Amino acid sequence: MTQPHTPAGPAEPTGARTEAQWRDILTPEEYAVLREGGTERPFVGEYTDTMTTGTYRCRACGAKLFTSQEKFGSHCGWPSFYAPLAKDTVRYITDSSLGMERVEVRCAACDSHLGHVFHGEGYDTPTDDRYCINSISLTLDEG
Template identity: 70%
Template sequence: MSIFGNNIFGNKATDSIPGTGTGPAAPQKSDADWRQELTPEEYHVLREAGTERPYTGEYWDTHTAGAYHCRACGAELFTSNEKFDSHCGWPSFWAPLAEGAVRYIHDRTLGMERVEVRCANCDSHLGHVFEGEGYGTPTDQRFCINSVSLKLVPRSDAEEDSGNTES
């Protein structure tokens, strides 16, 4: 079901941004803690809902197989399986890893109607999601995510070949 219909806006999306942490495992950190842990650019994007310039981020044109984690808390959010080339200058995914990995906020800043995407674990800003742009993806959605919000954990060749995780 579309995140743009009443399903999300009526039940899950909000117009305001709550305090840090949204779930039971969410880190409870002060603003000072976040400033100490994150670089100034990471802090601006993740905690102040900023945006990095297009075509400058680490992952906008990456094709490495792996999982994309929240740079602030480490929660796994997206995988390379859902990443696609949208040529917009930011990493694009057609879906998050799992329902509940991200949360949505109705964003009316800059005179636009958008849907902001945040980490469900630590409430960090990731980017925005757009729908109906005509990309040939299974969901017709583009999760436009700031590279600085993510940390790519590449899949190792051994994991891909054997699937064995025993020690």
């Protein structure tokens, strides 16, 4: 298996709220994923199979993260994108929490957990990256 790479992106988030403020803004399910790094169950998310044209934003802060143009059907159980909207919209953290090394993807604006990026899985996309993103971390502006 090819080792995931870490694309360039901002090293630190550009803005944040206190955890108490996040608890007031987010539902308990959103908080568990966005602020505590949880993962929603596969194949249950609102955007898993959606191919609607639009822009995906961070559910926590509203920052633009991905577009439908880069979304593809990976059949992995979560929405998949082959690239973010721009390299500075997300940041990357090495994640060794499950006994393997993965690359966590976070919102560059508010540091919320979005999912993980995997490289070299053989998908027929321009980057061979799969940004595996929790639906609950996103909202979709259609159009």
